[in-house]
Amino acid sequence: MLATALSQVEPGLVDELSQYDNRYVKLPGTATPAAVASAVARARDRFGADLAGAEPKVSDEALKQLKFAELLPPDLASHTLGARSADHDGARLLLQRPVG
Numbered sequence: 001m002l003a004t005a006l007s008q009v010e011p012g013l014v015d016e017l018s019q020y021d022n023r024y025v026k027l028p029g030t031a032t033p034a035a036v037a038s039a040v041a042r043a044r045d046r047f048g049a050d051l052a053g054a055e056p057k058v059s060d061e062a063l064k065q066l067k068f069a070e071l072l073p074p075d076l077a078s079h080t081l082g083a084r085s086a087d088h089d090g091a092r093l094l095l096q097r098p099v100g
Helices: 002-009 033-047 060-065 075-087 089-097
Strands: none
Touching: 002 060, 002 089, 033 089, 060 075
16 A cells, blocks of 8 residues: 555655565665655545555456456456555554654
């Protein structure tokens, strides 16, 4: 959730070539605490306090493993997996923490 939201409000802030999960998001070495705090504030303003407005990215591999994926239009399959993987409560708790 956080990686998706930050990428949308500040392209390049999240290292798109790295894997990320529920434990960390890799930022470039040039990212400053002020830049991250600003991006977090903009993400909260744009997507809500729980980032509910940001739809998580879904990999092609995850889509292939979705049961009955071949029966769903790709957009619906992606939306379904994104909704399943979203953790709005976790995003809300994370965004309440200070950056820095």
